[in-house]
Amino acid sequence: MAKTYKEINEKIAAGKAVVVDAEEIIDIVKKDGLKKTAEKVDVVTTATFGPMCSSGAFVNFGHSTPPIRMSKIYLNDVECCGGLAAVDTYIGATQPGEKTGIEYGGAHVICDLIDGKDVLLKAYSPGTDCYPRKELRTYININEMNEAYLYNPRNCYQNYGAAINTSSKRLYTYMGILQPNGQNITYSTAGQLSPLLNDPYFRTIGMGTKIFLAGAQGYVAWYGTQFKTSVEREPNGVPVGGAATIAVVGNMRDMSTEYIKPAVYEGYGTSMFVGIGIPIPVLDEEMLKYLSVEDKDIYTYVYDYSDRSSEDNIIARVNYADLKSGCVEINGRKVRTSPMTSMAKSRQIAAVLKELIQKGEFILNEPVMKFPQDNKLNSITIREKSKRK
Amino acid sequence: MTPINKVKVMLIFPSMLAAEPISYYLVKSYDLKINILKAYVNYNVEGRLLIELEGTDANIKNALKYLKSLNIKTIKNGTGTYIDFDNCIACGACIAACEPGALKLENDKLVFDGTKCLECRLCEKACPERLIKNVFNQR
Numbered sequence: 001m002a003k004t005y006k007e008i009n010e011k012i013a014a015g016k017a018v019v020v021d022a023e024e025i026i027d028i029v030k031k032d033g034l035k036k037t038a039e040k041v042d043v044v045t046t047a048t049f050g051p052m053c054s055s056g057a058f059v060n061f062g063h064s065t066p067p068i069r070m071s072k073i074y075l076n077d078v079e080c081c082g083g084l085a086a087v088d089t090y091i092g093a094t095q096p097g098e099k100t101g102i103e104y105g106g107a108h109v110i111c112d113l114i115d116g117k118d119v120l121l122k123a124y125s126p127g128t129d130c131y132p133r134k135e136l137r138t139y140i141n142i143n144e145m146n147e148a149y150l151y152n153p154r155n156c157y158q159n160y161g162a163a164i165n166t167s168s169k170r171l172y173t174y175m176g177i178l179q180p181n182g183q184n185i186t187y188s189t190a191g192q193l194s195p196l197l198n199d200p201y202f203r204t205i206g207m208g209t210k211i212f213l214a215g216a217q218g219y220v221a222w223y224g225t226q227f228k229t230s231v232e233r234e235p236n237g238v239p240v241g242g243a244a245t246i247a248v249v250g251n252m253r254d255m256s257t258e259y260i261k262p263a264v265y266e267g268y269g270t271s272m273f274v275g276i277g278i279p280i281p282v283l284d285e286e287m288l289k290y291l292s293v294e295d296k297d298i299y300t301y302v303y304d305y306s307d308r309s310s311e312d313n314i315i316a317r318v319n320y321a322d323l324k325s326g327c328v329e330i331n332g333r334k335v336r337t338s339p340m341t342s343m344a345k346s347r348q349i350a351a352v353l354k355e356l357i358q359k360g361e362f363i364l365n366e367p368v369m370k371f372p373q374d375n376k377l378n379s380i381t382i383r384e385k386s387k388r389k
Numbered sequence: 390m391t392p393i394n395k396v397k398v399m400l401i402f403p404s405m406l407a408a409e410p411i412s413y414y415l416v417k418s419y420d421l422k423i424n425i426l427k428a429y430v431n432y433n434v435e436g437r438l439l440i441e442l443e444g445t446d447a448n449i450k451n452a453l454k455y456l457k458s459l460n461i462k463t464i465k466n467g468t469g470t471y472i473d474f475d476n477c478i479a480c481g482a483c484i485a486a487c488e489p490g491a492l493k494l495e496n497d498k499l500v501f502d503g504t505k506c507l508e509c510r511l512c513e514k515a516c517p518e519r520l521i522k523n524v525f526n527q528r
Contacts, residue, residue, distance in 0.1 A: 049478070051517065103519070177486040177515045186485050261478065263517035271517070273478065326493070338484035344497035345478050 001039060002284040005366045008042045015360045017042040019279075021350040022193045022291060029292040038288045043364070045353040046195040047212070047277040049345035050188050051263045053174065054154035054225060055093040055272045057110050057252060060146040061121065063087055068133035070123040074098070075109045077120070086131060090151075093262075093272040105270030107262035110150070113142045114214075114255045148252040150213065150260075154224040156276050158196035158243040159300055162187035162323060164315050164335070167306030172267025176340055178305055182315070185302055185328065188340035191295045191320040193350055195278035196244055198291050200237035202229075204280050206367025211248060212277030212353045214260035217362065218250025223371040230374045236293055240317070241301045244371070248276065259349060275345060277353035281364055296321035302330070391445045397426070397504060398453070399467025399524075400438040403460055411438075411456070419452040420444055427469060427508055429525050437524055439469060439508065468506040470513075473520040474499065486515035 011017040018041050020028060025044050029037050061070075069086040073079070077098045081090040095106035112119055118139040127134040142148050164185050165171045165178035172178075176186045191197065199205050209220040224245025231239040259275035282288050298320045304313040315330060322328045323337045356362035400411075415421045422443040430436040442449050456463050479499050484492045491505035492512060513521045 050480075172514075176482045177511060179485070179488060183488070184485050186482075261518065264519060265482075265517055266514040273480070273517070336484075336490075339481035339494075342478045342480040343494075345480075347497065 003042070003282065005281060005364055008281045009363050011042055012357055012363055013360050015358070017357055017360075019043045019045060019354045019357045021347075021354055022046045022198050022280075023347070023350075025288075026192065026292050026294055029288065034285045034288055034292075038282055038285045041282050041288070043279050043281055043357055044198065044291045045277055045279050045350045045357070046193055046198045047275070047346045047349035047353065048156060048190040048194045048341060049259070049273055049275045049349060050190070050341035051174070051265070051271040052152060052155045052274040053094050053271045055110075055150070055152035055274055056106065057091045057113070057148060057150050059089055059091065059113070059148045061087040061089070061140065062144070062146050064133060064136055064138075066133045067131050068123055068125050068136050069128060069131035070125055070136070072124040074122040075119045076104065076112065077122075078104070078106050078109050080106075094270050096270055102264055102269045105262070107270050107272035110252070110272065111257050111260060111262050113148060114252050114257050114260065116141055116143065142253060149249060150218070150252055150255070151221065151247070151249045152274060153247045154226060154245045155248050155274055156195055156224070156246050157189070158194075158200070158245065159239050159241055159298065160188050161241050162300055162302045162318065162337075163305045164302050164330070165306045166304050166315070169306075171305055172265070173305050174265055174268045174271065175305065176265065176338070182330065182333075182335060185323070185330075185335050185337045186340055187300065187320070187323045187337065189300075189320065190341050190343060190346040191298055191324065192293055193343070193346050195276060195280075196246070197238055197293060197298055199280055199287075200233070200239065200290060201373070202244070202371045203287060203290075204283070204367065205246065205278060206371055207369040208365055208367050209278065210363070210365035211250075211279075212275070212349060212356070212362075213248050213250035213255070214275050215256035215258060216250040216252070216254035218248055219365070220246050220367070221249040222247040223375075226377060227371065227375050228377050229372060230376045234297060234299060236297055237290060238293060238298050240299045244375075259345070273342070273345070275349050277349040279353060279357055279362065279364055294321070295319065295324060391447070393443060394446055394449060395441060395443045396449055397439070397441050397466055397468070399464040399469070400440060400456060401462040401464070402436050402438070404433050404435045409459065411459075411461075414455065415442065415452055419448045419455070421448055421452055427525060437469065439467065466504045468503045468508055469523040469525045470501070470503070470506055470508065470510070471522055471524065472499070472501055473522075476518060476520055478518060480517065482517050483512040483515045483521060486511040
């Protein structure tokens with residue numbers, strides 16, 4: 001029997017919704033079967049807490065007297081985007097500090113703002129008739145600003161390639177430290193708990209889906225950049241290797257650094273751990289089938305990061321049950337594996353979201369726009385001349 | 390034959406003692422094979438020594454007693470590596486760095502086995518939260 005968003009939301013509002021997380025649902029379905037479980041369970045919570053570089057925050061500082069049209073902007077000596085209106089800016093999470101480098105970058109500024117700390121704002125302008133001020137230096141915190149919201153253009157990867165290094169040199173990458181001679185593999189996903197792996201065809205996740213974003217109730221704003229749905233899939237619909245992403249938005253004033261943290265990857269740069277939880281309604285048996293996906297049925301490729309000059313650098317095809325076991329066999333040799341995504345934090349978020357829904361404090365939103373189903377990726381072709389005549 | 394054992398000990402000794410030839414006495418009086426893994430010793434400054442002691446149980450025990458009598462703090466199976474577990478998010482990035490396998494995840498928590506740690510200090514670089522430090526860095 002199919003359920004509607006309205007019916008599920010009524011149960012949530014009445015505090016009667018049956019909510020479990022995407023790991024708990026696996027055993028429930030095994031025990032009670034799809035039909036019975038689909039009737040009993042209303043919502044399944046999914047979550048992830050991984051480094052997501054394509055993240056940042058829009059803020060509006062408010063105007064000074066006399067006003068300034070900021071064209072060079074620094075927060076705690078981390079450069080922010082000029083090129084918007086007078087006192088708007090975008091803080092990119094991966095921007096390194098002018099003096100601190102990757103050890104204190106955009107992600108640190110964002111988290112300091114969420115923590116309510118004072119940050120040093122320095123802004124410069126050529127000065128105009130309407131905006132005569134040329135320089136501004138002040139301390140400011142999130143409560144003194146106008147808007148401050150996180151807008152992350154590419155988060156929550158549906159699946160992602162694992163990394164290995166077959167060269168004789170140790171590599172420092174955004175996939176962590178890769179030891180020489182293929183000694184270790186790193187991978188980044190919450191697997192069977194991860195939001196987009198539980199809704200592989202985006203039946204319930206679309207523009208307007210309400211989500212848990214770093215402690216706030218945020219939204220899916222659009223499909224993420226490098227959105228790829230035209231991909232190789234397992235019979236269960238789950239893509240093999242990197243696939244779709246989502247853009248997310250949420251009010252930073254409602255966030256907590258319990259669920260969002262700056263990250264520093266040696267030799268690579270600053271990034272940001274973003275905690276995302278997405279509730280998925282059990283609309284029918286088909287939806288439940290997707291939600292009961294297990295690590296052993298989610299596959300990814302292992303890419304050789306020592307060879308970035310070609311696309312043909314796949315070493316193996318592995319599943320996440322094996323990757324999460326701490327060791328996989330590659331060409332007859334045991335290779336140790338380790339994650340980049342915190343399962344501890346992911347599980348914490350899935351549990352917090354579950355509780356919010358059980359208490360009736362988190363109502364689901366039906367997406368207002370579905371995402372493209374056959375999107376392919378473009379890549380840069382380097383050419384010397386413009387095609388235009 | 391008495392079995393031979395090996396222990397790794399971190400010695401933290403007070404500033405007044407840096408001139409004491411400890412290693413000489415450990416060899417001479419207690420018949421220990423010693424292997425200095427790491428040292429921060431400066432004349433008249435508090436020092437740290439990570440040392441491996443190999444010998445009979447009785448000799449190791451007596452040697453540790455001797456060290457304690459000199460007011461030297463001894464931490465068995467110690468390493469210079471210390472982790473701020475309170476703030477650890479158990480992401481696993483340090484595990485990739487740890488070739489001897491001293492770091493692993495157990496029930497969503499990071500676990501550190503100091504006996505396996507070789508003090509390569511790669512985990513300090515790997516931790517994205519910068520929560521892994523080393524006592525040899527303190528000065």
